[in-house]
Each structure stands twice: as structure tokens, then as C-alpha cells.
Amino acid sequence: MEEKQVFTTGDRVEQMCVKCGEERGHIVASISKKGKITRVSCPIYQSGVTRRTSTKVGAPYDRARTYRRGQTMMHPTFGEGEVTAIIEPGKIDVLFADRMRRLIHANV
Numbered sequence: 001m002e003e004k005q006v007f008t009t010g011d012r013v014e015q016m017c018v019k020c021g022e023e024r025g026h027i028v029a030s031i032s033k034k035g036k037i038t039r040v041s042c043p044i045y046q047s048g049v050t051r052r053t054s055t056k057v058g059a060p061y062d063r064a065r066t067y068r069r070g071q072t073m074m075h076p077t078f079g080e081g082e083v084t085a086i087i088e089p090g091k092i093d094v095l096f097a098d099r100m101r102r103l104i105h106a107n108v
């Protein structure tokens, strides 16, 4: 028995996109009579703006890294933060959106 995937318009489909050049979830926009997807609507392309997240956004916080004053990071819980001070080897003060927090980092 052949398993055939049948799509209908509005379905979400993971497929390679020529518009955004990536394999991601797209919405089926039109289907051929045989049930083949002829067009998908691209969430990236549709949003109009190719909003590239600012390069200022720091890499995810990693305690194994060594941070310097002024470096930015993305903390999984606290969000974006900026290192304001190196307290002592292995400890940094990071200013997050709500308040300052003391984090540990690699002590080199």
C-alpha cells in the first residue's frame, strides 16, 4: 500500500523554499489537481522586511566563556544583557532589562 501525503491549502509544510533559501515551515497556498503543492506562502518573504536581528545581540550566555566589559549576551532566562563589570576572576556583573545580575564565567 502506498502511503500518499495529501495536502490542502492552508496546511503547514516543511519544505525547501526558493524565496528564503531555507527549509522551514511554509503554508500551502495552492495545490494542483493531483494534490501536488504548486505554491507555498513564505513567512519570511511575506513579512516583507528581511529583519536581520541586530548584530549587536550577543551570543547565548555560556559560563565556559570568558567575558569582557561591554560584551553582550543572550541569557536563556533573563534575556539580553551587557557585561558592566568584572567583579573578580570568574564573576561578572551583567545588566539585564530588569536588573543587574551576577553571573559566573570562565576564570582564565
Ligand SMILES: [Zn+2]
Binding pocket: 017, 018, 019, 020, 021, 022, 026, 041, 042, 043, 044, 045
Ligand atoms: Zn520561504
